[in-house]
Amino acid sequence: MPFVNWLKRNLVVIAGLLTLAYLLLPNVVVTVFSFNKPNGRFNYQWQQFSTDAWTDPCGVADLCGSLGLSLQLAVWATLGATLLGTMIAFALVRYRFRARGVVNSLIFLPMAMPEVVMAASLLTLFLNMGARLGFWTILIAHIMFCLSFVVTAVKARVMSMDPRLEQAAQDLYAGPAQTFLRVTLPIAAPGIAAGALLAFALSFDDFIITNFNAGSTVTFPMFVWGSAQRGTPVQINVIGTAMFLVAVLLVLASMVLGNRRGRRKA
Amino acid sequence: MSTLTEAPPPPSPTVTDKKAPRRRGRFTPYWLLLPGMLWLIVFFALPMIYQASTSVQTGSLEEGYRVTWHFATYWHALADYWPQFLRSVAYAASATVLCLLLGYPLAYLIAFRAGRWRNLIMILVIAPFFTSFLIRTLAWKTILADGGPVVGALNTLHVLDVTSWLGWTAGDRVLATPLAVVCGLTYNFLPFMILPLYTSLERIDGRLHEAAGDLYAKPWTTFRKVTFPLSMPGVVSGTLLTFIPAAGDYVNAELLGSTDTRMIGNVIQTQFLRILDYPTAAALSFILMAAILLMVTVYIRRSGTEDLV
């Protein structure tokens, strides 16, 4: 039975591809329904093909405003978390100091904590301090929960870095500042970039913590959440699809570029 | 020319390397740590304390709250909301198991069988992240819609009869049932299972499979005795990364479920943002945190893996 044998050998491949399909199905639906022209307020049932939403992505009140706010928050949160996280990662890898255990736990705990717990407790703090909820409280929260992820990403990279490289730089007349700028930073850069990307994605897509600490400010995920109650405009699907495409294209482009450069040098 | 005495074994190079760069101050690490640690202390640790304190306060929004060590809040919270707690644990555990079952073949496929497709598949696993998870979760409303193709197929195959009997679905509906919520949770946290699994599978030397085969192990035995044990670190961190956020989630229960599928996250959110009963909300949140930390600690001890994430 050649077919049964083939099936046996490739069972794991088939199962894996089915999982992949499960992962991608919603994206397909989101894309297809970005061309829908729904009857009524909700975009859950296919009616007829239309490119209306694509030609007018900002046609819904507050949608693009919330998108802009989310991008702005993500940029600042990424900058803040990457700077603070990179500093912590360097301290953890390069130095021995007391209280290392405490520092490690404080880095680990936010990642092991359900978002709703962090969200609720942070709101308690802000209420107690009488802080006005809005842009700044969201930014504070985003930096807080992105920080640990940046530390983890940068730490992995710095740990795998040969300390002799920095010694070699010093041996070759580079002072501490030069060594850091010319050798340490460029070599740690992929780790820092990975941490920054992760922070950006986490911040941009965060809903739970933002929802607790935003007050009346509306970020893009909060807009989507609200629209699930009031009616989902097709433009949401347009933006979701566009971001998916941009991300995939960027990654593919960087891979093609990387390949070509690699081939030219070889 | 040189003095005599016996020297103990020399320091390993890493010990000496860690000492460099020695000319910088003794306090440098503390300066590097200071801003980030302050941030975490003020906006993560301190809020936990505030929350603990809020949970034993009494009072009202109008008159303000005072700490009265009113532990009864905890008993009331548990008495009123134990079904939601149990439901959260049950849903999160089901989703975690499903993630493991679905995610393992895909992680295995990427690590050992994908060949030149490996990068493409990796991109396809990660790329959905760039579409807001709320939008993707809403898409499940379309996929599982009443009378839609998925529900129709399940109905024809009499799967829904079985799931209704088990109480996972209700009649001809999938939406607004436990099955829909677990399905959404599984979908949302699946990448958090796949990535750590892939990382630990990728580290396994492919020749180990050949060695096991050479030593008379059948493929399934090879998997059970070699591959799976070696991927344990990935299994442990994957299950944690799935279970913890799933247990606290309220988005899937809200969007795909009904009032009968409310999880503890929904309760905390409602108490905090709508009912404004802060002590109860804080107590619930505190119980959730304690329960998860306890479960995670036991789980890590049991599985014997300390290096996570």
Added chain:
Amino acid sequence: MKTTDNSGDVRLSGISKTYGSFTAVHPLDLTVPQGSFFALLGASGCGKTTTLRMIAGLEEPSSGTVRLGDQDVTALPPYKRPVNTVFQSYALFPHLDVFENVAFGLRRRGIKSVKKQVEDMLELVQLGEQARKKPHQLSGGQQQRVAVARALINHPQVLLLDEPLGALDLKLRRQMQLELKRIQTEVGITFVHVTHDQEEAMTMADTVAVMNAGRVEQLGAPTDLYENPQTTFVANFLGTSNLIEAEVGTRSGDDIVLEAGGGKLVLPAARCSAPTTAGGRLLVGVRPEKISLTHADDAGEIPEGRNRVTGRIADASFIGVSTQYVIDSPVCPELDVYVQNIERDSRLVPGAEVVLHWNPAHTFGLDAAQDIDAGLEEEAA
């Protein structure tokens, strides 16, 4: 100890390094003459790399001073010392190409036009074609040459090499040894070379310092160290030695007559590094290739005046150019003898009774208070 009044000497006086409670390098005085090829030889962990790193400034001495010529550089950080290092496993900057790796030191010193110098240097190490490649695209041998070029281009007063050939396979290592020697002769810079490979040290260096447990055991030209070791460690670590316990007997002229296993052995007094009081004990050493082997039946043909020891062949292994015998003898249970395969005596098989004899001038004497096996296991490390 060799000292010249040359201004480029490296002078270490009393430098030591301790980590907490243990001592990696005991207070050490060492002078490396300008322009010489100097090797620090020892097993891993003997303190040789620490010594090198103290010269480079990568390790702060716990005591003592480092001088380059007349300048005390002990307090200078590495980037202010006119010294460059070829690191173990090279430490090439992975984010820079070969050209930029080599230009790194020049650029840090603010030199603007580096192109010509870098190209010349890459020519010297025969890597002109590879200038725009990244280090990971090069073979091990090429990476090693980049590391040498990157250090040499700065015209340091001293070039430090930390196990520079350790990562290469045997054949390439032999080739690079000659290459490094050629470069050193060409540029005339002082090389201080750390290695655990005794053959490498002896092939390349003018002067070798054998280090053990944080101190220098013996220092000298490779032939001196080999022919006249002064400690059991050096005798065993450099090549193979037969060490026989003996009792000091009478003295005749420049020679000492010793008693071992009932026979007499003659040792030139000048080749003995230990005190020789009559009745005291000594370790008598002789290299395996200095010994001749004669079947007991022909014992009468051995010329007068040679040291003799009787024994029985326990084992013989034929390895092409020579045959290595292990001899069971009353003076020592295992004596190694290497015999060139010129005319093979078919009677020399395991079990045969033989006489071992050698020119007394090849005998050396060591203090019997030492561990007779010192340096034996380390050699394999």
